[in-house]
Amino acid sequence: MAAVTPSPDVSPVSAATTNGQFPRDSFCLNLSTLPDAGNFVLKSTLKSPHLLESPNGFYSGNGLLNGSFKKRPRNMSQSSGTDREMSSDTTHAPNGAAPTSNGEPRSNNKKRPSTDTIDYPRRRATIACEICRSRKSRCDGSRPKCRLCTELNAECIYREPGIKLDAGDKLILEHLNRIEGLLQSNLGGLGLATHSPAASNSTSEELLARSTGNMAALGLIPQMNGLGTWNNSSSNISTMPKTHTTPALHLLKMPMIRELVSRPYDPQVLLQLEMNREPLRLGTSLGLDLSNTGAYVQAFFERVNVWYACVNPYTWTTYYQTALSHGFRDGPESCIVLLVLALGHAGSEGSISQQPPDKDPPGLAYFSAAWALLPSLMTRNSLLSAQCQILAAAYLFYLVRPLEAWNVMTSASMKLQLLLGAPGRLPPHEKELSERVYWNTLMFESDLLAELDLPHSGIAPLEETVGLPGGFEDVGAESLGRDELWYFLAEIALRRLLNRVSHLIYAKTNPITSIAQLDPLVAELDFQLTQWYEGLPMPIQFPHGRVPLQNTVQTVLRLRYFACRTIIFRPYILLVLQDENLALDPNVQDNCRKCLEACIRQLEHITAHHAGHLPYLWQGALSIVSQTLLVMGATMSPSLSALLPPPHQMDIIIDDVILEIERYARLAPSLQLSAEIIREAEQRRQDWLRRAGLKV
Secondary structure (H helix, E strand, O other): OOOOOOOOOOOHHHHHHOOOOOOOOOEOOOHHHOOOHHHOOOOOOOEOOHHHOOOOOOEOOOOOEOOOOOOOOOOHHHOOOOOOOOOOOOOOOHHHOOEOOOOOEOOOOOOOOHHHHOOOOOOOOOOOEHHHHHHOOOOOOOOOOOHHHHHHOOOOOEOOOOOOOOHHHHHHHHHHHHHHHHHHHHOHHHOHHHEOHHHHOOOOHHHHHHHHHHHHHOOOOOOOOOOOOEOOOOOOOOOOOOOEOOOHHHHHHOOOHHHHOOOOOOOOHHHHHHHOOOOOOOOOOOOOOOOOHHHHHHHHHHHHHHHHOOOOOOOHHHHHHHHHHOOOOOOHHHHHHHHHHHHHHHHHHOOHHHOOOOOOOOOHHHHHHHHHHHHHHHOOOOHHHHHHHHHHHHHHHHOOOHHHHHHHHHHHHHHHHHHOOOOOOOOHHHHHHHHHHHHHHHHHHHHHHOOOOOOOOOOHHHHHOOOOOOOOOOOOOOOOOOOOOHHHHHHHHHHHHHHHHHHHHHEOOOOOOOHHHHHHHHHHHHHHHHHHHHOOOHHHOOOOOOOOOOOHHHHHHHHHHHHHHHHHHHHHHHHHHHOHHHHHOHHHHHHHHHHHHHHHHHHOOHHHHHHHHHHHHHHHHHHHHHHHHHHHHHHOOHHHHOOOOOHHHHHHHHHHHHHHHHHHHHHOHHHHHHHHHHHHHHHHHHHHHHHOOOOO
């Protein structure tokens, strides 16, 4: 069988297996559908909050680029990692200008640093196949199968040059880098460091055309008409599978970990506990204090909207005035304003786990008033009513009410499917908001489906036509907040990758049966995670090292990164717990080390998770429980325990995690049970270590 040569748009493993083992999706967005760039005027009042200022000196104190900055705006075609190279047939024009259709460079009067013309060197592709590469063994390069793959009876795949992320993630990262590139290259005198990604709306039609042309030339946007589409793929592997074994309680079925619990737990028990939970009771006598609205609105735009990006700072004043004229008693504007106040109050108070249990949660009075308005909006088929539901779901996640959030979110999903199901149902000025509400809905659902066996709402297929956010239109009104997109776009890409991991490794319909089958999948997914990280703009690209971060967005992204890395490499830990002899394989041992290191990085400073408690407390807590059970099992394995910190350090880390999860226990019955499970597991682990003579 001849070796498969992938196109420049896909990575080699996926290209080699698309027609066999698993399909590859490809999402395409025509950037010409973004709002007319000529209608936008960048306002100096749009400044990124302190949490997006780079802590590593990327920006100087006056908001201009440091003189030490030498890196050109990155794009996915110029990643410098191993086995990636620039497309050899890309035409380069002076000063980074894109060529026109006749091959002549576009004129560009803006001077760029000389470093802009430096290209990354081409890398010579090795001849090692994926199996030999992952096992770090010498490959003889025989075609169609090398000697090792012949002995293992494994599929022999050779990596070829031109590796890229799948098109959906490439476009998201290109969108992020286009934002950064436009700021760096064209807005230098406007205080670059403090401007928000709202400036992603190009300052001229030429810039928009140039960006689109460059991506098309690199194969990121096929020549096509319309909003975009998936390629002819039989399934979308960037959405959560119907059935999978990703949730935390599935680990309780694994050898060694199974010894840590006194009775078997059905993975459905967490869902059942949430279904049997007492309903949320909102008293009608809650007073509505509007004396602190200014502070809560400011807190919302500085600390909350960065996670959801679904409230327009330019139209906020109009919404507030409309709500005020209605006495906050009627209409979607009133509901949106009340929910913004609820989330702003919550965001100003920090983690709900730190709030006194005998007092109402911050923002509950505003949420109660908004909740009273929701029934009349649930039956309205308008985008504003869907926006209300998404903001309500966000506050319910803050209250650690996952099933209530799911019910509200699925109603919004149905509304969006109706509104976005055919062209022309939404006016053009609502396009940007519809994209943001859509992606929030999809990410909410994916987070819930990762832990609970819930019905899918049907929102996922709309990815075929929904674009990526590009910035709210400046309508000339004073902006009371900032329009943040950096985190939002990065999280979309990471969530799609997490879904892909569940599809390719944990789906029950496609079980992994051998290490030879697992190796190329893990190598591919880890490669895509690395590309995601390298594609992040500098203000949110977190350092890998064990350094404290004052930047909330970087802190959350780093925790999400290590959670994704853990789930990618987790199968190797489970295999060694089943058969200790597998750890003799250097490749298996190395992958186990990567998994355990990622686990420890999430657990060693457990209070860092407070940075993401507004959007992720429930999801994050279950992820912590999962990683804790995994490292507990690893401490009982001779080969795996050698890859962990010393036993006394592990005891401290685990004890700190248990205490932290127990602080969350009062917030939800599913977290109460999770806290009980890991507390019992630690007691039984200590008993096991003493019986085994590994502890005095």
